[in-house]
Amino acid sequence: MAIDTLRAERRALILGGAGALALPWIARAQTSYRSEYKMSVVGNRPIPFAEGAFKWAELVTERSGGRINVRVYPGSQLVGGDQTRELLAMRQGVIDMAVFSTINIAPQVREVGLFQLPFLMPDHKALDALIRGEVGRDIFGVMERREVVPVAWGENGFREISNSKRAIRTPEDLRGLKIRFAAGAIFSDIYTGLGANPVQMSFADLQPALSTGAVDGQENPINLFLAFRMDTLAQKHLTIWNYVNDPLIFALSRQVMNSFSPADQALVRDCAVEAGRWQIELTRRGLGVEGGDDSSIRELRQRGVEVMVLTAAEKQAFARVTRPVYDRWAATVGAELTRKAEAAVRAAAA
The missing domain is CATH 3.40.190.170 (Bacterial extracellular solute-binding protein, family 7)
Structure with missing residues (x-):
């Protein structure tokens, strides 16, 4: 009986030691994400363009329990205020996430210049047909070939x-x-x-x-x-x-997206879609769209x-x-x- 007890104690000690050795590894796995992910956006609150970025960041941070901590850098401050450099900065690793203006990235992604063709889109129904359909999917495919992962559409509005x-x-x-x-x-x-x-x-x-x-x-x-x-x-x-019109693209670098677990990739996408739809609604508020509020x-x-x-x-x-x-x-x-x-x-x- 004493021998059995001694063996049990040794086994517990060995297992306990293995568990103790495993704890730092578990901790490392849980904290392998960065302490902060940098998101860039033109302008600042309260304009809807910037509000969409803040909404996305807040949703991701909250729903991940702080595991993916996103901080918004408004006014394109990560690129010295030059919003036309945001896409390049993302590809260089300076920016992790962004809400891009299609106008600002058109010099690097010629296909998004579609939205600047004068009088192509007469109204919001036309814009929605583009960004929600095959055209929008084609443009996202072009973005992905540039090591950028587009996850949702937003809207800055008709100019x-x-x-x-x-x-x-x-x-x-x-x-x-x-x-x-x-x-x-x-x-x-x-x-x-x-x-x-x-x-x-x-x-x-x-x-x-x-x-x-x-x-x-x-x-x-x-x-x-x-x-x-x-x-x-x-x-x-x-x-x-x-x-x-100036549709917006919610995107993150491929390197950052690939660093997330599949579940967290889905979380980031879902939050972007939700923030994008909310942001579009905010942009159109008060404009009398389809006979609605014209405040x-x-x-x-x-x-x-x-x-x-x-x-x-x-x-x-x-x-x-x-x-x-x-x-x-x-x-x-x-x-x-x-x-x-x-x-x-x-x-x-x-």
Whole structure:
């Protein structure tokens, strides 16, 4: 009996020691993820663009129990404020996750320039047909070949035009106006074709340029116009023409995605989809989409902004003038992808 007891004690001691030796390994396995994952986004709260990034980060951090701790770096601060460098920085390992503007990454991913073809998408139904269908899947496939894993779509919004000089209802109204654009040679071509003087400028430089009259106008989504009170920067005329939209892509580097367990990969994707859908809803709020709430339009008018909502016929006048730009850039985007997009837009309107 004593021998059996001694053997049992030795066995327990050996097993206990093995368990003790195993504990550090278990701890290492549980903490092999980084202490922080860096997410980049243009702008900051409260604009919907940035809100989508914060929402994604919060959902991932919360639902992983802090195992995947995501911190948002707004204002593209990880790339010195130059949002056009975010994609390259992700491929270099500087950025782990991001909510990309398709405008900002178009110089590196020519296919996303599809969304900047002037007057391709007349409304939100058309945009949804693109990002929710085959076109959206094709573009995600292109992104994946660049060591980036796209996981969800968002939306920055249709870009409307404002200025300090006069109402814009026809192409002739743009002649001679100095219009700021953020990035992308196609925007320079569009405004040059319309007889305006396009000026490329960062958003940080835009506000002082508007206040001093260095530029006459700008193009941005309405939610951004309201958030930055551009009506106080002499922007008293705003035209809703829906000439291009800026869909957003929620993405992370392939290296980071591959470092997660399959369950955590699914968690990151699910959180991105949820954040993206919420962000799209936030972007469209108050715009009277499909006859809904138009509080943002009413607020603009209450602030003394003259708001022109162009008819389909008036938009067509701009589309005709910019058609050479459309055709030239469609060749860059890709003829097959453009044909798919045009077919999807026609089907959405039927």
